[in-house]
Amino acid sequence: MAEAKGKAKAKETKEARETKETKAPAASPAAPQKARIGVFVCHCGTNIAGSIDVKGVVEYAKTLPDVAYAEDYQYVCSTPGQKIIEKAIKEKKLTGTVVAACSPRLHEPTFRRATAEGGLNPFRFEMANIREQNAWVHMHDKESATDKAKDAVRIAVAKAALLQDLTPKSVTVEKTALVVGAGIAGMQAALDLANAGIKTYLVEKLPTIGGRMSQLDKTFPTLDCSQCILTPKMVDVGRAPNINLMTYTEVDAVEGFIGNFDVTLRKKARGVLSTDEAEAKGIVGGGCNGCGDCEPVCPVIKPNPFEMGMKPRKAIYIYHPQVVPLLYTVDFDTCIKCGLCVTACGEKKAIDLEMKDELVKLKVGTVVLALGYDIFPVEKKREWGYQQFENVVTSLEFERLICASGPTGGHLIRPSDGQTPKRVAFVLCAGSRDNTGIGKPYCSRFCCMYSLKHAHQIIEKIPGVIPYIMYMDIRSFGKMYEEFYYRIQDEGAKFIRGRVANILEDKATKNLHVYAEDTMLNRPIDLEVDMVVLAAAVQPASDTDRTRKLFGVSCSQDGWLLEAHPKLNPCGTTTAGVFVAGVCQGPKDIPDTVAQAEGAASAASIPIHIGKVELEPYFAQCIEEKCAGCGMCVNLCPYSALSLVEKEGGKKVMQVTEAKCKGCGTCGGFCPGGAIWMQHFATPQVVAQIDAFLTGGAK
């Protein structure tokens, strides 16, 4: 009968639900037949058995009401362990199973499957955590731990006796993906999704894609020109038919759930029409073609953030000549609306100074967040003189200075006098590995490697230059990275093992005195150099916090986005359908970023390809006979999953949109009439657990 009920429940129509007696009646517990519960207590090797008398717990279980069978086993999660459960269900005609073992976060799915294999509905299974919440925290008190385990089993059995057959709800998955952020991580994820045949929206807050990699000169350890290896991907992204590229766009609002995200995007007013946009407006042959005629006539000059403020841009601008898409952007915060650019643009009529932000609504199935990073504001570490002394720069500023397309055409010069420096100090761990509360406690991972690269770059370009690398450690962890370290030392870089204490400036020459200790020589040093490059820490990009909250993604203690599991699920989050890629999840180099992006894309494509996703059936259900239609629960629901509907005969009752319901219990706990049944956590089940705990007792 349970199986028939289960099959009936699989039919998802509302009418089907209304006509069948599938909801539990109000006061009495559901299961009509006598409960026969099987209890399986796991040793987990010595993890549990080391602190708990497992056999004692089994003997105790046998004395409990409703228990028809009890057994212990070394590793219940193993194949033979699962078979024991299946066999017991069949042979002992069990109506429910209890496994006393680890946390359900690990093996609840395993044991549900085993229960199903045995012929029962998988939700007739209850787990008692006697490991993480017992054996592992009471390792020095076996007697009390065993008593506590007995309590846990008694409570679980009481609930298992009242569990019902439930069926997960399937929802269809929209065959579209959203990637937020178009640096190398976002670009790679979008390309993979697009190549897998999935329509992908790639959204980028800046006017161009490319991210941090565009700003780099060369990449370690191969010393490839960064833009050279990046632009093919940028072009691919721009041309891919399955990628809908939306630059200068941000996420404004997010509703919904996996498979059915309703995302509102804000297309910021660019002030410039693309050729398609112009055509749509009836301007034949119009739209921006990137000619740049507007730029020279614009009177407003501002620092170019792409060049770290070291080169100017106008109020109408592109960051650099290779931007994708090749469209100018008007910075309306500084534009004075003089209109000179409009005149210069002429017949193309590509500039619209009255353009406003546009909100675009999308429905997507899965999302990949690739939000990137910013440099830590290292001026907060006053001892290194950044923004106090002209010739102290950060690593990103150095990248622009050494890059041929940068503000100095690739010539490293001292900001104070334009001279070529001959002695350059690279300060590693600038703001990283810092427990003072000012810097970041973590290691920023790729700065050792890029500092080696920087040393190489100046040795290559400046004959006779000496790079001094001031370090605590050289973390050259990746493929060919140690060999790169060897090479840079061979090329003549000087390595001084000592963290820089402070830097002072010589007022006359603007040289820097770098104070540290050469810990290997056991001598304090006063190193006079022409220029200092701070390998500053990295931190999440400024709007990461806002964006992640829209998607319901947590951040970890260090501020980066929280992965579902650091080892076994590094691309997922605990929010179903949302994945992470790149530095936003934690500092990493380009190879790891691309690998994670591919991983995230693969994970994001699975629900889309399967076409549907199963939601756990922990939904609230309205017991219509008891519902007074007061509607007070509707506003309480944090997920907006409830509504009032009118039935035939005019009665108003509450209705649950199961796909939105997360089973949080707010409505169930509140309903003054007791008209809400929380599936799998129903009031009678919970009360039975409480009663079992308080009034049962070790026999």
Place this chain on the structure above:
Amino acid sequence: MAEAKGHDYALFLGCIAPNRYPGCEASAIKCSRKLGINLHDMKGASCCPAPGAFGSIDLNVWYAMAARNVVIAEKMGMDIALECNGCYKSIYEVNEKLKHHDELRDMVNEVLKTVPDPTDPTKKGTMEFKGTIDVFHLVELYADPKICGPDKIRENVVRPLTGTRIGVHYGCHLIKPKKERHLGDTENPMWIEELVAALGAEPVQYRKKMQCCGAGGGVRGYDLVHALDITNEKLINLHEAKVDAVTESCPFCQLQFDRGQIEIKEKFGKMWGLPVLHFNELLGLAFGMSPAELALDMHAIPVDPFLKKIL
């Protein structure tokens, strides 16, 4: 940072100011009054005790001795104002530590309650650290616009120190470690320069201005030439900046710079002859006190070259 309660303070004198450079004490009392800061005698105060000496020997004694001084002010119901960085370390830091760490406070109070009542030595148990007051350095009060501020100082100047170039020596214990102090940046602060500018002088930057004077931690007593070498480096850098005087907020630094120059001549053969003036002495001059009133002739290094520029 604690808000000062009104403008009455118990003046903690320490040792070197009253017993070697009494002009600092005279100026502190007189000039502060002009600025609305009234300083009251702390009867029975002692050495703070010298943090370098006592802290090195037995930290518990240091806590207890400092606490005893704080309790004198607690009984007066007044916050403490003082004019020595070294005393600031002892009095301010111990006050904060005992307020926030029960085990230290309890340990100290166990001993303080055995201290006899000075008026009736048969009575004990009259001393108990309660944590009811706050401790300030005078120079911090002068800089605080809520109490005084550079503008108020400027208004009260009758003899501007115009034409003088002054290097500021911040010393160490007033502002370091920044985690246990509240007076801002320790790498390149400028707030005492602001006060010096308010007196009409020109504050001048010099190399390594934040370097220690070398006297602290008992080093002046333990290895005098080591301490003097540190002082000498400061004097070299001050000389390079062509200053007419160096000013500080610590009589111990003052002693090291002042007496130290005599010792440097003896040991290293070089006489710098740079006038050394505590900020309160500068304040006194700018507020119209005479060199005699400030007992400037007590200085080992003649202050005349500086006085010639302002009198």
Place this chain on the structure above:
Amino acid sequence: MAKAKGYSDPKLEAKLQDRYYYREYSHPDFTKKVHDLARTVNHMCYQCGTCTGSCVSAPRSSYRIRLFMRRQVLGLEDEALTDPDLWLCTTCYSCTDRCPRDIAPTDVIMAMRNFAYQRGIVPVNFLKTVQLIYQSGHGVPNNDVNRAVRTKIGLPKDPPTTHAYPEFLPGIRQILDHWKVKEQADKIVAEAEKHG
């Protein structure tokens, strides 16, 4: 553990002594002792050298605060407490201000000095200060030259400290006697004067 080599020439015995570090040289509770007195996370030092890089005494002596930190992490109590460089720290707190691990090396030095003093290792000048304070309440007491100057400039000849109110001295002595610092100081000073 290092063994004596038993060479007949004591000079050679000294020159060629076994300089290995052996585990036995580490006193197991030295690190914890320092932790409890210094009230800082002394065991977390990762030897970055920022402290010595900030140190005012390092460029003019063999004093290396980083080395003292290493010793206390490894429990090398004897080496640390008998090294005369222990007394060259001016307590300027620059190292503490900049330590990235949020340790206070200055306080570690002070704690080690306390332990050295407990072994009777302490320079005499510290003890002279103790004696002066015991006697007058001041580490730098008043003198007649200064009294005359004070009077001249309108201050009372003695400041309102224990100088003007000597009835507060018993209280101070009570505190100092509780920890027997005067007794110790007198003893060590007398010893030192005996040996010249």
